[in-house]
Amino acid sequence: MRFALIGQPNCGKSTLFNQVSGYKAETGNFAGTTLTFTESKVRVLSEIVDLVDLPGTYSLAGSNPAEREVLHYLAYHPIDVVINIIDASHLAQGLNLTLELMELGRPLIVALNMMDEAARLGMEIDGPKLEELLGVDVLPLIASRGRGVRAVFTTAMHVAREALPPNRPVYSPGLEDAIGSITNNLNGQAQASPLASELMAIKLLEGNAQLLERVEGHSPKARPLVEQAQKDILERQGQPAIWVFNAERHEKAAQLAEQVVIRGEKRRSKRDYLDDILLHRFWGYVALAAILWLFFQIVYSVGSALEAPLLESFDNLAVWLAGLVGPGTFGAEMLTGVIQGIAGGVAIVLPYLLPFLLGLSILEDIGYLPRLAFLVDALMSRLGLHGKAIVPFILGYGCNVPAVMSTRLLEERRDRFIAATMATLVPCAARLAVVFGLVAFYLGPQLALGIYLFNLLVIALTGHVLSRFLPESSPGLILEIPVYRLPTWRAVAHKSWFRIREFVVDAWPLLIFGSVMLAVFERLDLARWLNAAVRPLTWVLDLPSRVGVPLIFGIFRKELSLVMLRQALGVVDFAEALTPIQMVTFTVFVVFYIPCLATLAALRRELGTRDMLIISLITVAIALAAALLARAVATVFI
C-alpha cells in the first residue's frame, strides 16, 4: 500500500510526516529534476505502508515544475489513498487544492490540521458537514502535538481498502461541455495514459503543455481539438480557460468554507503583535542584526569548542595507527590521509555545520526565514535577485554544499545560477579556519573582520555584475508569510538530519578522496612540478612559489590550504616565511578561488557540468582580482 501526503505550503504536512516517519526516511528526486519528495515506511493497522511526502503546492495546474511533478506523481504512481492536509485556519484556500484532488479519480481523505490555530482565530469548523458536502472523509488534526494522527491514518487505511474515489466537482455548463467533448473525442486513443480521462481533459484545457505533447503522441488530433475548445471558452467567457477553472474552483471553495465555518470572536495573542516589531521599518532590521549575530555567535562558539579537541584526538589516532603500520611506509601515509579526510568532516566541518543547521531549522520552523526574505528583498533586488536568495547566502557561512543545494528554492534557473555563484564566494567554516589561523592570529582580529567585509562587498559586486550580464528580469518576490509557530524538536531534528545526511553522503567521500590524493602526491614528490605549474599565478600575486601546492590542495579541502602551508613552507611560525602583505594576499585568494571538490559536485548536480566550470572560472578571476586589490591596499596600510 502507498499513501501520499499532499497539501499547500505551510499546511503542516511535513510536521505530520515527521511525526510518523522514522529516521530511515528516504529523500528521492523526481526523475530529471532537483525537486525532492520524501518517503518512509509506516505501520498502519498492522500493515506496512509506504508514505510519500510530496512537495507543497497551491494547485496542480502544472504551471511550474513542482506542480507538474506532483500531478505526474499522483496520476502515474500506484497510490492507494491521497491524504490531503489543509490548514484549518485557511480553509477556503486549502479547499481549492482539495477540489482539484477530487478530480484525480483516487481515494481521498481530508485532514484539517491546526484546529487549535483555527480556534484561536475564533473559527469553528463543522467537520461532518464538510464531509457531507464534499463526499470525502474529513478528520481533525493537530499534527504539531500529535493529536488525531492515528485516526487520520486508520481512516486512510479504510478508505484505501474500499478503493472508492470521490465524485469530482461539477463546473459550469460551458466548461462541462468542453470537458465532455474532449473526453469523448480522445476516448480510447489516450488509453496509454492512466490519467482519468476527464482529469486529462481538464488539465489539457488548463494548458498543461507537457501533457498535451504526451497525448499528441497517441492522438494527433488532440492539439487542434484542445485549442478550439480553449478558443471557444475564451470567446464565451472573456478569459482564458485556466482562469475560468481557477475562478470557479475558488468560488466553490469559498462557498464551501462559508457553509461550514462558524466565526466567533477572534482572540489576538502576543504572536499577532510580533510582526509589528520584527518587520518594523527600523526595529525589524535591528532585530535582524541581533538574531543573525546571536546565531553566528552560538554556531562559532559551539564549533570552536568542539573543533580543537576533536582534531587533537584524530591527530593522535593517526599517529597511533601509523605507528602500527610502520611510520614512513606508503601504507601509513595512505592511512593518515584517510584519517585526515574523516577528521576534516568530523572535526572541522560538522562542529560548525551541526549547530548551524539546527539553528537554521529552528528559524525556519518558527517562520522567521520568509520574514527575513521580506526584510532583505530591497537589498537583494539590487543584486538582481529577490529576497528568497538570502537563504543560500546564509547557509554558505556554514558550508557551501548545503548552500548550493538550497538554491533549489528559487524558481528561475538564472536566479539559481547567480545565487549559487554568490554562495560559493561566501567563506564557509573551513575557510574561516584559514582567515582565523593566518590573518586573525598574526595580524589581529580587526583585519580578519576587514576581510569578511571586503568579501561581502565583492559578493555584492559580483551579484550586481552577473545580473547585468544575465538581464532577463527576475520575477520578483511573491511569498506567503506564515504565522509564527513554536517549532517541535522532532521536526527540527528531522530536518537537520536530512541536511546533514546530504553533506555526509555527497561531500564527505570527496573530502576523504582528496586527503588520500594528497598523501599520494606527497609520496611521489610531485610538489615541485605542481609549484612550477602554478608559478605564473603565485608570481603575479608575489607569493613564494612553495605556496602552489597548498593552493592546489585547497581545492580538495579548503582548510588544507592552511594545514599544508605549514608543511610546504617548512616553518612552524608563518611570520618567518610570509610578510604580512603576503598573508593578506594569500588569505584573500583562498577565500575566493575555486570552491572545494564537494561544492563542485553539488554545483554539478544542481546546475550541470557547464555551469560548474563557468562558476569555477568566475571564482578564479574574482580571486585573482580581489587578491591583487587586497595586496595594493595592504601595501599602503601595513
Next chain:
Amino acid sequence: MHLLQVDIGKTIRVVGFDGGRKLEYKLRQLGVLPGNCARILRQAPLGGPVMIEVDGRSIAIGRGIASKINVEEEAAPCDSR
C-alpha cells in the same frame, strides 16, 4: 491605480494584472485574483516589498510585481469570511 499607490492600512479590491500569465497564475494561487478584497499591512523600507492580507493570509509582494497589480480602493474593510 496599482498596489504601490495605496497607503498602508487601506483596503483594496483587485481589478486585474498587467503582467504575464505566469505571474498572474502565481498571484491567483495565493488568492490575489480579480474581485478579491485585501488589506495593505506594511511595506519594507528602501523599495522593499509590500505585505498584504488576502483571505486571512499574509503575502509579501516585491515592488516590481506590486506595480503590475491594478486595484481600486475600498471604503469598508473586507468582510471577514
